[in-house]
Amino acid sequence: QAKDKGRNAFQFYTSDMNLAVEQRLTVERELRVALKNGQFELYYQPVIDLTTGKMVAAEALVRWNHPTRGLVLPGEFIPAAEDSGLIVPLGKWVLKTACYQARLIQKSMHRKFSVSVNLSARQLNDPSFLTNLDRVLEVTSLPPESLVLEVTESTLMEDSENVIPRLEKLRLKGCSLAIDDFGTGYSSLSYLKRLPINSLKVDRSFVKDLPDDEEDRAITSLIVAMANSLHYKVVVEGVETDQQHRFLSDCGCHFGQGFLYSRPLPADHLMAMLFDDVAP
Ligand code: C2E
Ligand code: MG
Ligand code: MG
Numbered sequence: 001q002a003k004d005k006g007r008n009a010f011q012f013y014t015s016d017m018n019l020a021v022e023q024r025l026t027v028e029r030e031l032r033v034a035l036k037n038g039q040f041e042l043y044y045q046p047v048i049d050l051t052t053g054k055m056v057a058a059e060a061l062v063r064w065n066h067p068t069r070g071l072v073l074p075g076e077f078i079p080a081a082e083d084s085g086l087i088v089p090l091g092k093w094v095l096k097t098a099c100y101q102a103r104l105i106q107k108s109m110h111r112k113f114s115v116s117v118n119l120s121a122r123q124l125n126d127p128s129f130l131t132n133l134d135r136v137l138e139v140t141s142l143p144p145e146s147l148v149l150e151v152t153e154s155t156l157m158e159d160s161e162n163v164i165p166r167l168e169k170l171r172l173k174g175c176s177l178a179i180d181d182f183g184t185g186y187s188s189l190s191y192l193k194r195l196p197i198n199s200l201k202v203d204r205s206f207v208k209d210l211p212d213d214e215e216d217r218a219i220t221s222l223i224v225a226m227a228n229s230l231h232y233k234v235v236v237e238g239v240e241t242d243q244q245h246r247f248l249s250d251c252g253c254h255f256g257q258g259f260l261y262s263r264p265l266p267a268d269h270l271m272a273m274l275f276d277d278v279a280p
């Protein structure tokens with residue numbers, strides 16, 4: 001009987017697998033079309049200075065305007081883009097678009113403004129990555145100091161041999177480097193110490209149950225204290241409530257991102273928000 005059950009389980013498994021493979025191939029095919037037809041759009045989520053409440057930067061987050069499914073979030077297509085290698089051309093599009101729009105903001109508002117862009121391992125390992133970055137900064141005339149590149153701990157762990165020299169080159173160009181989803185990977189503190197980073201983005205899983213959860217209180221205040229004494233900038237992700245905001249600013253955290261301040265916005269909404277700040 002156990003054997004029968006096992007065989008049935010196996011059959012379910014294979015048909016699920018086929019379905020998964022088919023869906024993946026469909027997504028890949030659609031992604032190629034999407035790239036060609038300009039179906040991607042960048043949304044921007046403000047990064048807030050917790051003491052002044054003002055926007056100091058924004059993170060570019062890609063969205064897919066799917067012809068039938070509407071607006072699709074990155075969680076649903078970034079994995080397929082990574083597996084298929086399409087993340088390389090998609091990432092190039094994200095980088096140039098984010099730099100171009102950030103430069104437009106700087107020029108039209110006469111203000112400082114930085115933009116963060118998420119990088120995948122595949123992109124960072126792409127041999128043309130650094131020359132492409134040079135070209136993008138040149139054609140958009142975005143000062144490299146205005147660009148923050150975000151990499152997750154797991155990206156860094158994937159290829160730690162080659163990754164550090166590449167990150168050092170990014171820093172030499174003048175770009176900033178942030179570790180995204182900090183605290184969810186397995187990197188050791190001694191490894192972190194070797195990385196040429198400027199900032200840590202504390203993963204929102206630690207923020208979700210603040211300020212009630214005692215462990216999360218301990219973890220976030222420890223990360224913030226550590227980052228401050230190592231002179232890293234800390235950005236806390238996923239701030240949704242006033243109580244979380246208060247706890248984090250009491251901890252000495254300087255920057256935050258989250259629905260409490262703003263959801264990710266289309267570029268024109270972001271511009272309008274910045275304009276409201278300066279307009280009489
Ligand atoms: P991430 O880089 O950690 O981005 C933050 C995610 O948290 C965003 O989800 C954002 O909408 C969400 N978020 C922000 N504030 C809150 C909040 O207060 N509460 C909650 N519940 N969520 C909040 P999104 O836009 O769906 O992006 C998910 C992930 O997809 C990103 O995580 C990033 O890893 C990846 N991603 C997005 N755009 C790109 C891209 O252009 N390239 C690559 N390689 N990855 C990207
Ligand atoms: Mg990010
Ligand atoms: Mg994150």
Ligand code: MG
Nearest residue numbers: 180181203204
């Ligand atoms: Mg994340």
